[in-house]
Amino acid sequence: MRPTTVLLIAPAFPEKTFWNNKAVCRVAGARHTAIPLGLLTVAALLPPDWQCRLIDLNCRELTDADIDAADLVMTGGMNIQRPATLAVVARVQRRGKPVVVGGPDATSEPDVYEGADFLVEGEAEGILGALVAAWEAGQRSGRFAAEKFKADVTTSPVPRYDLLRRADYLYYAVQFSRGCPFTCEFCDIIELFGRRPRVKTPEQVLRELDTLYESGFRGHVDFVDDNFIGNKKAVKAFLPHLVAWQRARGYPLVFSTEASINLADDDELLALMREAGFFVVFVGIESPDARTLAAMGKKQNTRRALSDSIARIHAAGLFVIAGFIVGFDSEEAAVGRYMVEAIEEAAIPVAMVGLLAALPNTQLTARLRQEGRLFPVEWQLRMLTAGEGGDQCTLGLNFTTRRPRREVLADYLEVVERLYTPSAFFGRIERASREYDCFSPPRPLDPAAPAGFLGIGAGDWAELRRLLWHFLRERPGALRHVVGLLYRCARTNPGALRHVATQAAFYLHLGPFSRFVSSAIRRQISDIDGGRWQAPVPEPAWSHPAA
Numbered sequence: 001m002r003p004t005t006v007l008l009i010a011p012a013f014p015e016k017t018f019w020n021n022k023a024v025c026r027v028a029g030a031r032h033t034a035i036p037l038g039l040l041t042v043a044a045l046l047p048p049d050w051q052c053r054l055i056d057l058n059c060r061e062l063t064d065a066d067i068d069a070a071d072l073v074m075t076g077g078m079n080i081q082r083p084a085t086l087a088v089v090a091r092v093q094r095r096g097k098p099v100v101v102g103g104p105d106a107t108s109e110p111d112v113y114e115g116a117d118f119l120v121e122g123e124a125e126g127i128l129g130a131l132v133a134a135w136e137a138g139q140r141s142g143r144f145a146a147e148k149f150k151a152d153v154t155t156s157p158v159p160r161y162d163l164l165r166r167a168d169y170l171y172y173a174v175q176f177s178r179g180c181p182f183t184c185e186f187c188d189i190i191e192l193f194g195r196r197p198r199v200k201t202p203e204q205v206l207r208e209l210d211t212l213y214e215s216g217f218r219g220h221v222d223f224v225d226d227n228f229i230g231n232k233k234a235v236k237a238f239l240p241h242l243v244a245w246q247r248a249r250g251y252p253l254v255f256s257t258e259a260s261i262n263l264a265d266d267d268e269l270l271a272l273m274r275e276a277g278f279f280v281v282f283v284g285i286e287s288p289d290a291r292t293l294a295a296m297g298k299k300q301n302t303r304r305a306l307s308d309s310i311a312r313i314h315a316a317g318l319f320v321i322a323g324f325i326v327g328f329d330s331e332e333a334a335v336g337r338y339m340v341e342a343i344e345e346a347a348i349p350v351a352m353v354g355l356l357a358a359l360p361n362t363q364l365t366a367r368l369r370q371e372g373r374l375f376p377v378e379w380q381l382r383m384l385t386a387g388e389g390g391d392q393c394t395l396g397l398n399f400t401t402r403r404p405r406r407e408v409l410a411d412y413l414e415v416v417e418r419l420y421t422p423s424a425f426f427g428r429i430e431r432a433s434r435e436y437d438c439f440s441p442p443r444p445l446d447p448a449a450p451a452g453f454l455g456i457g458a459g460d461w462a463e464l465r466r467l468l469w470h471f472l473r474e475r476p477g478a479l480r481h482v483v484g485l486l487y488r489c490a491r492t493n494p495g496a497l498r499h500v501a502t503q504a505a506f507y508l509h510l511g512p513f514s515r516f517v518s519s520a521i522r523r524q525i526s527d528i529d530g531g532r533w534q535a536p537v538p539e540p541a542w543s544h545p546a547a
């Protein structure tokens, strides 16, 4: 029998989103930020004689000939990719080919994808074998659901990195763990992967890194774990292996990840991460208000001075990208002002501030539905497909807010408009740059490159020149801020130049993006003021089994 030919399609992210950092990609000569790790893992789980091809719609066009050449198409992604995923399903079916949909959004809200030929709910390791067996038995449609939180990640194969075009991406990715022990009400991670983090073995992760290294890859790898330190004992057992791996090869890689703020409380963990080559961590801070944090179930963020915690992470040589949310029930008026003050005080240059969005299958969604406040799913889909698309920065609040909607939007607008003026943004980078202890980090990137001026390699200087050229061309008004910042950093803390340049590059994206968000929110406010906003009729109150 001829082996099955599979086309894996990564759906596009909306053009206008915080995460779609196209401007930074341009500086680095890439087309997209992150690789589609889920689809690469799926490809590795398929029978070895099946022939796989990947098209990432964030980087390449899809042609009818691509679809026609495949026996089976597989796709799926996150909630924000929903319209693009549904468009892929429709297009593939128009060509008469069967399509499989899986991934986080299909798992959270499978009924949205009921038109797909095959639907896979849950983690691929636990269920893909059943799909393959059904396909090989001649079945051409079906619905498969993995048992929740049961996939044994220690059996997960090395993702098929060979399917990627390396130059397309800003960074590569690996995964160490799935799941998080915390209970944040708005979070879908704990519903998708459970509250008991499951981890790969150190040997397994190092095998993945070996694969990248042997393919010639050098540079930035993201640990895509939603909370890298969810199982501290396991991560502390893993990191010494990673340190040894990096040392033995002259530090060919640098790492980023996401972690909860309690990372700041653990000096041993911070030291290990620094020694392993981590340079940035995304931390979900969400709100400056302790009452709101407690109400959302994020107790790990309370009982701490935010600025002290961030300073401790900075002192360990990592810079912080932080997530904040506006729109919680317990917020008080002027939350926008308090949020800006907290971000400024903690010197967090890159802050992802979004509107609260009730994601499918979360405790928040269950509660809002029970309270009769949740907007119907069609409303969200209509918003996602309207205009240029967007993310939770423009399309959140898919429910009846406790405070008047206008007030919440005005608070949010204040944050967006104050945080991303050039003087505020570069001022925060400058203050943070004094806190990084980067004098003796492991030498990252190409170990063969000469250290060069200020301990920075020739390749890095070329990147710096490219960065300045992009500012000159795209944001000339901000150029003097960048030059001044780099000059002062070179004099006072030259070891932090790489951090400073990387964060400055974000402005190429965040400057224009914040203006896009600001005008979208101003339009929403003006619709309310002009009586043009019509609140959708919420879903009927319904008691969700998880509530």
Ligand code: SF4
Pocket: 180, 181, 182, 183, 184, 187, 188, 189, 190, 226, 227, 260, 284
């Ligand atoms: S700490 Fe992060 S990953 Fe964990 S439950 Fe909260 S939001 Fe989700």
